[in-house]
Amino acid sequence: MKLCSTQELDMMKTFECGQCFRWNCGDDGVYRGVVGGYYAEASAKDGEVYITSDAPEDIWQQYFDLGTDYAEISRAFAGEYLAKCVEYGRGIRILRQDSWEALCSFIISQCNNISRIKGIVERLCENFGDPISVGDKVHYTFPSAERLAVLEPEELACIRSGYRAEYIICAARAVVNGDIDLEALKKCDYKQAIKALRSIRGVGEKVANCVVLFGLWHMEAFPIDVWMKRALRENFPPDFDPETLGEYAGLAQQYIFYYARSMGREK
Numbered sequence: 001m002k003l004c005s006t007q008e009l010d011m012m013k014t015f016e017c018g019q020c021f022r023w024n025c026g027d028d029g030v031y032r033g034v035v036g037g038y039y040a041e042a043s044a045k046d047g048e049v050y051i052t053s054d055a056p057e058d059i060w061q062q063y064f065d066l067g068t069d070y071a072e073i074s075r076a077f078a079g080e081y082l083a084k085c086v087e088y089g090r091g092i093r094i095l096r097q098d099s100w101e102a103l104c105s106f107i108i109s110q111c112n113n114i115s116r117i118k119g120i121v122e123r124l125c126e127n128f129g130d131p132i133s134v135g136d137k138v139h140y141t142f143p144s145a146e147r148l149a150v151l152e153p154e155e156l157a158c159i160r161s162g163y164r165a166e167y168i169i170c171a172a173r174a175v176v177n178g179d180i181d182l183e184a185l186k187k188c189d190y191k192q193a194i195k196a197l198r199s200i201r202g203v204g205e206k207v208a209n210c211v212v213l214f215g216l217w218h219m220e221a222f223p224i225d226v227w228m229k230r231a232l233r234e235n236f237p238p239d240f241d242p243e244t245l246g247e248y249a250g251l252a253q254q255y256i257f258y259y260a261r262s263m264g265r266e267k
Contacts, residue, residue: 003049010091021121081235085259099182101142102215106207123159148172167202190218213250222249231260
């Protein structure tokens with residue numbers, strides 16, 4: 001199905017900017033991934049993005065947040081540096097991901113690079129997810145919190161996540177036993193959501209903000225990692241407060257992060 005224009009959604013920028021870890025680009029330029037239990041292929045042709053999947057069409061409207069006009073929102077971001085970031089990152093969309101998958105994935109992301117994160121996540125899915133056969137290949141769903149909550153940390157040795165295994169199990173059990181209600185956190189104030197997530201062992205400020213932005217869909221969240229710290233230190237006043245960016249601060253964060261990381265890797 002035709003999804004949107006490539007101006008609205010740049011697949012490379014969106015899938016490879018560190019907000020998701022299950023989309024991979026093949027030699028044919030097609031991105032393949034599993035979303036919400038469905039296998040999908042995303043491709044671009046003649047300025048349009050196409051999705052091939054058995055998933056209901058409305059899933060993709062929500063997943064890619066296509067009901068939000070990012071071009072209009074980004075015009076309100078003031079300042080020369082931020083304008084440069086917006087222009088460089090145009091086409092990035094904030095993916096509305098499954099809340100449990102986001103929580104687990106960003107726990108895995110701690111002190112890790114994107115390539116290694118993707119490897120750990122893929123091994124987690126291969127070992128504990130459900131298979132999806134596509135032709136002669138098998139893909140896997142993301143394992144549920146219920147599936148992981150019954151395991152012991154040592155049973156995750158096969159995914160090679162190190163000390164994070166204990167945190168993954170703790171998070172799964174917190175979700176399953178009701179200590180953390182991810183659906184309820186979508187509806188509360190984003191600062192309350194961050195506070196609740198930080199009660200999970202191994203979830204700090206940065207991981208909590210990533211989960212709140214990408215898994216709970218609070219666009220005010222503003223994750224700060226080493227790239228963001230450097231960008232903010234070098235290009236914003238010392239007393240800069242992300243809240244001044246308003247209810248879409250998370251979108252500004254993605255533009256800044258993508259630009260800062262891309263420029264840093266080119267040096």
